[in-house]
Amino acid sequence: MKLSEIGEFGFISRFSPLFASLVPESFTGIGDDCAIIPQNGKEDLVITTDLLIENIHFLRDSVTPDQLGYKSLAVNLSDIAAMGAAPAGSFLSLAIPADTEVEYLDAFMKSYHAISEQYEVPLLGGDTTRSPGNIAISVCVIGKCPKNTAKLRSTANDEDIVCVTGHLGDSAGGFKVILEKTAMTSETGYLVNRHYMPVPRLPEGRLLASLPGVTAMMDISDGLASDLMQILKASGKSGTVDLDKLPLSEMLEKVSFEQGWDPIELATAGGEDYELLCTVSPSHFKDVSEHFFSTFGKKLYPIGRINKGQPSVQWIREGREIIFVKKGFDHFK
Amino acid sequence: MKLSEIGEFGFISRFSPLFASLVPESFTGIGDDCAIIPQNGKEDLVITTDLLIENIHFLRDSVTPDQLGYKSLAVNLSDIAAMGAAPAGSFLSLAIPADTEVEYLDAFMKSYHAISEQYEVPLLGGDTTRSPGNIAISVCVIGKCPKNTAKLRSTANDEDIVCVTGHLGDSAGGFKVILEKTAMTSETGYLVNRHYMPVPRLPEGRLLASLPGVTAMMDISDGLASDLMQILKASGKSGTVDLDKLPLSEMLEKVSFEQGWDPIELATAGGEDYELLCTVSPSHFKDVSEHFFSTFGKKLYPIGRINKGQPSVQWIREGREIIFVKKGFDHFK
Numbered sequence: 001m002k003l004s005e006i007g008e009f010g011f012i013s014r015f016s017p018l019f020a021s022l023v024p025e026s027f028t029g030i031g032d033d034c035a036i037i038p039q040n041g042k043e044d045l046v047i048t049t050d051l052l053i054e055n056i057h058f059l060r061d062s063v064t065p066d067q068l069g070y071k072s073l074a075v076n077l078s079d080i081a082a083m084g085a086a087p088a089g090s091f092l093s094l095a096i097p098a099d100t101e102v103e104y105l106d107a108f109m110k111s112y113h114a115i116s117e118q119y120e121v122p123l124l125g126g127d128t129t130r131s132p133g134n135i136a137i138s139v140c141v142i143g144k145c146p147k148n149t150a151k152l153r154s155t156a157n158d159e160d161i162v163c164v165t166g167h168l169g170d171s172a173g174g175f176k177v178i179l180e181k182t183a184m185t186s187e188t189g190y191l192v193n194r195h196y197m198p199v200p201r202l203p204e205g206r207l208l209a210s211l212p213g214v215t216a217m218m219d220i221s222d223g224l225a226s227d228l229m230q231i232l233k234a235s236g237k238s239g240t241v242d243l244d245k246l247p248l249s250e251m252l253e254k255v256s257f258e259q260g261w262d263p264i265e266l267a268t269a270g271g272e273d274y275e276l277l278c279t280v281s282p283s284h285f286k287d288v289s290e291h292f293f294s295t296f297g298k299k300l301y302p303i304g305r306i307n308k309g310q311p312s313v314q315w316i317r318e319g320r321e322i323i324f325v326k327k328g329f330d331h332f333k
Numbered sequence: 334m335k336l337s338e339i340g341e342f343g344f345i346s347r348f349s350p351l352f353a354s355l356v357p358e359s360f361t362g363i364g365d366d367c368a369i370i371p372q373n374g375k376e377d378l379v380i381t382t383d384l385l386i387e388n389i390h391f392l393r394d395s396v397t398p399d400q401l402g403y404k405s406l407a408v409n410l411s412d413i414a415a416m417g418a419a420p421a422g423s424f425l426s427l428a429i430p431a432d433t434e435v436e437y438l439d440a441f442m443k444s445y446h447a448i449s450e451q452y453e454v455p456l457l458g459g460d461t462t463r464s465p466g467n468i469a470i471s472v473c474v475i476g477k478c479p480k481n482t483a484k485l486r487s488t489a490n491d492e493d494i495v496c497v498t499g500h501l502g503d504s505a506g507g508f509k510v511i512l513e514k515t516a517m518t519s520e521t522g523y524l525v526n527r528h529y530m531p532v533p534r535l536p537e538g539r540l541l542a543s544l545p546g547v548t549a550m551m552d553i554s555d556g557l558a559s560d561l562m563q564i565l566k567a568s569g570k571s572g573t574v575d576l577d578k579l580p581l582s583e584m585l586e587k588v589s590f591e592q593g594w595d596p597i598e599l600a601t602a603g604g605e606d607y608e609l610l611c612t613v614s615p616s617h618f619k620d621v622s623e624h625f626f627s628t629f630g631k632k633l634y635p636i637g638r639i640n641k642g643q644p645s646v647q648w649i650r651e652g653r654e655i656i657f658v659k660k661g662f663d664h665f666k
Contacts (some may be wrong), residue, residue, distance in 0.1 A: 001434065001435045001436070002431065002432050002433065002434065002435065003429055003430075003431055003432070003433045003434075003435055003438065004431040004432065005435075006435060008461050008462070008463075011435070011438060011461060012461060014435070014438075014439060014442070015439070015442040015446070017456065018442070018443075018446050019446055019456045022449055022450060022453065022454070022455040022456065023455040023456075023457065024455065027422070027455065027457065028457075029455060029456065029457045029458065030456065030457065030458055030459075034458070035419060035422065035424070035457035035458040037422060037475065039372050039373065039378075040372065040373040040375075042373075043474075045372075047422075047424065047457065047458065047472070047473075047475065048458065049424045049426055049458060049459060049460055049473055050426070050460050050469055051427075051428055051460045051461075051462050051469070051555060053428045053462055053463070053464055053465070053469070054465075055465040056428070056462060056463050056464065056465060057462070068602065087359070088370060089362075089370060089380075091367065091368070091380065091382045091473060093382055093383070093384040093471055094384075095384055095386045095389070095469060096336055097336075098335065098336055098337040099335050099336070099337065100335065100336045101334065101335065101336075102334070102335065102336055102338075102339060102344070102347070105344060105347075106347060106348075106463060107627075109347070109348040109351070110351075113348070113351050113352060116352065116355055116634045117355060120355065120359065121355070122352065122355040122356040122360065122362060123352040123355065123356075123362065123363065124356065124360065124361075124363065124370070124380065124504065125362065125363055125367070125380065125381065125382060126343050126363075126369035126382055127383050127384045127389070127471075128344060128345060128384075129381055129384050129386055129389060130341075130386070130389050131339070131386055131389065131467075131469075132386070132387075132388040132467060133465075133466040133467055134464075134466055134467075135470045136384070136386070136428060136546040137465075137470075138382070138384055138469075138471035140380075140382055140424060140473045142370065142378075142475075143378065144620075159485055248417040280638045285396070318351070
């Protein structure tokens with residue numbers, strides 16, 4: 001049997017039960033954006049790691065080394081944001097073909113440094129080695145949060161309001177611009193930039209984790225449809241999403257109209273938004289939402305509800321349930 | 334300019350000064366076996382990461398998935414051992430070609446689990462993705478040690494005795510057996526096993542770090558010649574190694590004699606020994622050495638001295654200095 005027949009999640013489910021008994025009860029292991037290791041009476045440690053492979057996650061021809069250096073750290077910071085934690089340090093491992101230009105690597109590292117400086121994340125270690133083929137980039141980020149405040153996927157409650165911190169689908173639109181070589185305009189350029197330079201929602205994550213009533217949280221990396229299912233499965237709930245409420249940028253709407261794309265498909269199945277997806281108890285929603293707006297000058301968008309029931313998403317359009325098949329990426333299929 | 338012209342250490346030296354100002358003063362960053370992050374009044378956190386690339390670090394035809402799963406974690410545990418710390422959790426990221434047999438991956442994970450269980454290291458997370466070419470394995474291990482006890486490379490003193498925890502060159506001999514397809518005997522089999530199944534010296538590292546007089550420590554991964562230079566550079570010292578004192582296994586001596594290999598070259602330049610290299614003050618050496626022997630029933634081998642002077646190694650054979658050029662691996666050259 002080939003790996004492609006069972007997929008990424010199929011593979012993980014084969015070995016993760018084997019390892020479960022080794023995890024101390026106070027730890028959170030496989031299955032959330034970060035692992036959580038309790039440190040002391042005051043703080044918990046959160047850790048995340050991501051692997052970026054050339055020709056799978058990026059094409060060297062269509063991403064600059066600056067963008068790549070930025071994004072390598074940004075996507076890991078997004079996982080730290082999803083826990084409501086603050087980053088404390090990063091580790092960068094690179095496998096590089098020997099004929100790579102040093103100037104390319106200098107640009108990569110300069111940009112990795114710029115985002116490290118922006119978010120005050122020291123680079124503490126890593127590994128560099130030769131690669132016989134593609135570039136491989138492995139980043140690990142360690143973060144900290146006040147004890148027992150890290151937000152999990154498994155803690156959504158019935159009736160909670162499903163929210164997102166910003167526009168969805170821009171990154172997938174940007175990726176389509178790149179693939180289809182759509183003419184560059186200020187709007188398509190905006191989308192491409194959202195694809196290559198996602199903003200990790202660190203302050204948003206920290207605020208949300210500190211407010212009463214925010215129950216579950218994760219970042220949207222595989223697409224809303226796939227990622228909301230992660231919360232629903234982990235929490236043992238079903239959910240409803242009102243497609244008319246999905247926040248779409250004017251730029252995505254304009255480019256989608258011109259190109260004949262379905263922006264809702266991009267916003268649900270596209271992936272790499274790196275906005276935060278959270279659930280908020282209905283009695284706290286008004287306070288949370290006002291606090292969010294007064295702090296960041298932007299809306300926390302309510303897009304759906306958590307319900308009792310088997311893990312599944314009901315998609316609503318113009319008040320009626322519709323069927324929606326795409327479920328986001330599975331890297332092996 | 335190509336990466337191959339400047340090598341791995343050349344590349345690292347281009348960017349590490351840029352990042353130095355971001356590292357808090359109480360942290361230890363790039364340049365040791367692990368990074369150190371202080372946690373609280375009692376404990377420090379140590380973190381290490383390693384990247385293993387198919388066709389660079391291993392050939393799929395000549396290593397079983399069991400050996401590969403074991404070694405992926407073992408080499409990282411060796412870095413934790415080198416600090417004198419205890420492992421607290423691991424993170425495993427895999428990039429895998431889609432046509433890989435699931436049975437191959439099951440065997441890899443079963444063996445990764447066996448060593449995780451042996452050393453009580455929970456697998457806490459990671460990332461899995463498709464690879465267009467080679468398998469890439471990135472492992473990160475987190476460990477803990479009592480506050481301010483982690484052993485560094487930079488703290489060797491004049492007159493210290495340079496010691497190693499076990500036989501050198503076996504792993505390099507085993508690698509030669511594999512490359513040269515030497516006939517399998519109990520001796521060549523022993524060497525191959527030492528190459529694929531290195532034992533992380535965790536209890537040895539913890540004991541040494543707890544004893545007064547042990548000044549610097551690291552693990553031998555690139556070979557004695559290269560790794561001792563790391564201690565000498567970090568400590569601003571020179572060193573002497575008595576080649577007649579290098580501990581060689583009977584198996585290595587026997588196979589080397591039969592095959593016409595130079596075991597001393599394998600023991601100094603070969604790499605992947607994963608024994609610990611430490612420096613011990615002369616006034617404490619007797620106590621440390623006796624304590625080591627009574628705990629583990631094996632010798633702590635004194636092989637040389639730390640001296641004042643520019644970082645360099647003097648190699649002594651039969652009481653006279655000899656010139657020795659090989660310096661171990663540099664992955665880009």
